[in-house]
Amino acid sequence: MLVKNQLFCEIKQKEMDKNIVVFNTLTRKKEKFKPLNPPSIGMYVCGPTVYGDPHLGHARPAIAFDLVFRYLKHTGYKVRYVRNVTDVGHLESDADEGEDKIEKKARLEQLEPMEVAQYYLDRYHLFMDQLNVLRPSIEPRASGHIIEQIAMAKKILDAGMAYEVNGSVYFDVEKYNTKHNYGKLSGRVLEDLIANTRNLEGQDEKKNPCDFALWKKASPEHIMHWPSPWSEGFPGWHLECSAMSIKYLGEQFDIHGGGMDLLFPHHECEIAQSVAANGKESVKYWLHNNMVTINGQKMGKSLGNFITLNEFFTGTHKSLTKAYSPMTIRFFILQAHYRSTLDFSNEALQAAEKGLKKLIQGMETLKKIKPSSNSSVDISKLQLDCYHALNDDFNSPIVISNLFEAARIINSANDGKETLTAANIELLKKLFNDFAFDILGLHDDTAFSGNDLTEGLMELILSLRQNAKVNKDFATSDKIRDELTKLGIAVKDTKDGTVWNV
């Protein structure tokens, strides 16, 4: 019976994996997902620039593409997932006069640039691990691929699509656009771009304000620089992703992901670079996640309205009424479709926290359900609906709604209002294992304690002790103090009230 059931599931699964549909930004339509070389899939996602603590906005693409990675693997594909680390290269065009971001921070803190990058990369890993985001197959660093980037810039120069000025190399957008379409991904028209691009200082080297740097000559105060045929310098903003994706996934690969804010110019430039260097586009499906908003506005570095993951986990940001566990954050993000904006609020986060708890408890309750000889529910429909939802552009909210329905069935069965057969129970277990744990990557961290839990508990214990003292129940009040002492917590009654420390 059980074997038969599993077989049925496997067959169903094979049917399902051929029907994945993804929204391709390139065509602005949902398209049938057909890998270039099944069962292998190449996926590249733009990773973090490691010069600050990761915030809620960084969790969105990490989790969105973690879901894609997990689901594609679940359906039997062999996925090579590459996510880069930007530890050099992003120019700042404002008052900093082209100073490298990593470097700027380094000078402020009197550290080696690589020391700063390493520190924040470690922080990034720490928080992503807590969010149960799987590590990518390869995590290449831009600083480790200078040679590849120089080689690609050379190819673009050889193709006549770039020019050198004073040791810097720029991509010739206008020339490229005579043969190809610069703007095909973002839907922009070059003439409009030229008319609307701001003229920033220090850009007189460029033929056209739209041209972007492939290689930039380092100014004397620049400490991060590498030798190249053109100058001691550093690679331009967009080159690393093109060079590294092609190096590890080939000249053509299946999926390229990233935040919608990278669509232009970053991803547009990647396409131009690939076409100029290799004569063909490298990406088949472009997937973009939407932004996390706060008070209706994008949460981001530049606006300074971001809340770091560390602040969420400890409840230490002024906008937070409490600490939220990593799984609460993960669940909160998965409750919205990856292409929709997601608005942060304490209320929404608390709703996510309670909802997740309900699911986790449903799974626990399932363990004690006694099987009946007949069934009053159809579990396989829930399973099928979950597959349909994921096949339809990774619709996690629908999956979650089906899991809630499963939890409702479990609770009702526990109340004797529904009946479940042994097969039903097995299927429910499989449902939670596959979708909640394996694909959505959720697990039980309800015991997670933020700093405020200890504070709250101590406040409670000490108020009970105070009550005992007021009632002259000194046996109880002394017992509380002695037991706390045994636990390593010192309690002292001062004239300003009771204080404690570990």
Place this chain on the structure above:
RNA sequence: GGUCUCUUGGCCGAGUGGCUAGGCGCCGGUCUGCAAAACCGCCUACUCCGGUUCGAAUCCGGAAGAGACCUCCA
């Protein structure tokens, strides 16, 4: 200013040309020493104005509002 996107009930959020997710919250009930949990019920929405249609919240046009990108950003 240019390009694009969005507007769903108290909140968060799916989705569809007719069968009107889900969570949280509120209220009522069952249960309960009290509470919690659980279950049942309730609150039934789609910015506005036109049009197409037997029928639109869903398609088309217009208006208003919000946002993203055009500069580093996930």
